[in-house]
Amino acid sequence: MYDQNHLARSLRRASIGKDQETFLRIHPGGRLISYGDFFANAEKIAAALVAAGVKPGDRVAVQAAKTVTMLELYVGCVLAGAVFLPLNTAYTASEVSYFLADATPSVFVADPAKLDSLTPIANSAGTNTIWTLAADETGSLVDQRDRMPAGFRAIARIAEDLAAILYTSGTTGRSKGAMLSHRALASNSETLRDYWRFTGDDVLIHALPIFHTHGLFVATNITLMAGASAIFMASFDAGAIRDAMPGATALMGVPTYYVRLLDTEGLAKAARNMRLFVSGSAPLLAETHANWRQLTGHAILERYGMTETNMNTSNPYDGERRAGTVGFPLPGVEVKVTDPDSGKTLPTGDIGILEVRGDNVFSGYWQMPEKTAEELRANGFFITGDLAKIDADGYVHIVGRSKDLVITGGYNVYPKEIELLLDDLPGVSESAVIGVPHPDLGEAVVGVVVPTTTGELDPECLIAAVAPKLARFKQPKRLIMLTELPRNTMGKVQKNILRERFANLFT
Ligand code: MLC
Ligand code: AMP
16 A cells, blocks of 8 residues: 555555554553554544645644654655654744745644644744644644544655655754655665664664654664664653663664763663664764763664765674764765865865765755755765764764854754844844853853943843744853954954863863
């Protein structure tokens, strides 16, 4: 029934004939979701979407708590040929407004608690079908689903058709929608399943959010494609993850997970029979890698990816997992390090911009052909904006970023977006937003503000003033007042000097 739909086929293949087996075990409570029930519900949602007028290629946006129904909606979209567009639950109404206006979805699924504020926003984006989904798995999406029969025949989709759009922040402050094809998602997750040896016997601890690549396309797709099962946690809780380990085989997390888990009692014993710990989305400190190994005996497997590309490189399953590196290009992925000015490939060991090519790479930015052309070369190489080197043994090292980006607890924050808001406030002459080392989050967002000469500014008031427009994780953890910003001879703000000066703010 899924034969004609590229990604649906790939997601379903491993669980055919295993309808009674468990796909998800919900934590807390232990409720079991079988493969059969999960796909039947996804089929019903696909039928509901089609009944609501959703056509292939239409966007279906969702900003809702992590639930099984949201995963069913994802697969339902794939089956209906729609483009799944999940949004971070931390986004404020003002942020959501941008995404809806840009993507003009046919359907928007919202948390019922936010319905009043988001309905007018969705309506002005031309979206009139608004369904709700609450954290307790109730809402009109569920009602729509339960009115429909299962057995939906997946709409035919070829490899190039879009399956999802995920927004990634942009250096100019405007977020860009990365268009991900059926091929990009299917090929990458299948590769990862095999590279990391996932089988039907695996039990993954799934604590990541499902509105980003890591929790959705890595953790969820791999589980489905292996016919494995997952312990499905609505949010991160270090104690709950530790307690789940004896009944699990694998964990995927951002570095903050590992830092926090190291602080839990009894970790070594709990982790004893685990098979695999994967880290990514932000740099894992070599120190965390070493501490983890010493305590648990496991070498964390670090991999490197992006919203635009899914996963590009991974440390080996069998060979040496080298701390401070992101391993080797995955099968089917080419990487090279190029000179930022000439675009020429650099010799082994030299630092330059990492470029990647493969089936995993996105199809471009939604309705931004100029941005697409700037970052995606005609020959298929995507210019990641990450600074890297490849050592003599072939290990890729991410050594920095050429893009002005802060990664805090695995979430990306583009300084420009915050600087634009700060600069608009009365009494602010200019601002610079930087990331500085933070023991828990890797990097923390810090704002440096230059007041107008007359102004007396209270940092707390400034943060409060931008808060309604910024998701919590983007808000500066600290604001510092300076009389001027350091600039080079060209007049460009020298953020490196600010980063050095405030490097010890949190450590
Ligand atoms: C929460 N806060 C953060 C934050 N997360 N601040 C900065 N950065 C973050 N990442 C805020 C909270 O709102 C709260 O604010 C305060 O910080 C402390 O909250 P907490 O309770 O300690 O945070 P918690 O809810 O536990 O969240 C931390 C976290 C979470 C690490 C579990 O951020 C998380 O799930 N990160 C994973 C992100 C992810 O999935 N990234 C993958 C992207 S895909 P206050 O002031 O109200 O107390 C990608 C591609 C790839 O990058 O390669 O994978
Ligand atoms: P995102 O846009 O949220 O997908 O974030 C992608 C960015 O996260 C990459 O461009 C890198 O800068 C960073 N990243 C992901 N994985 C790693 C890693 N293992 N080490 C260092 N940086 C990483």
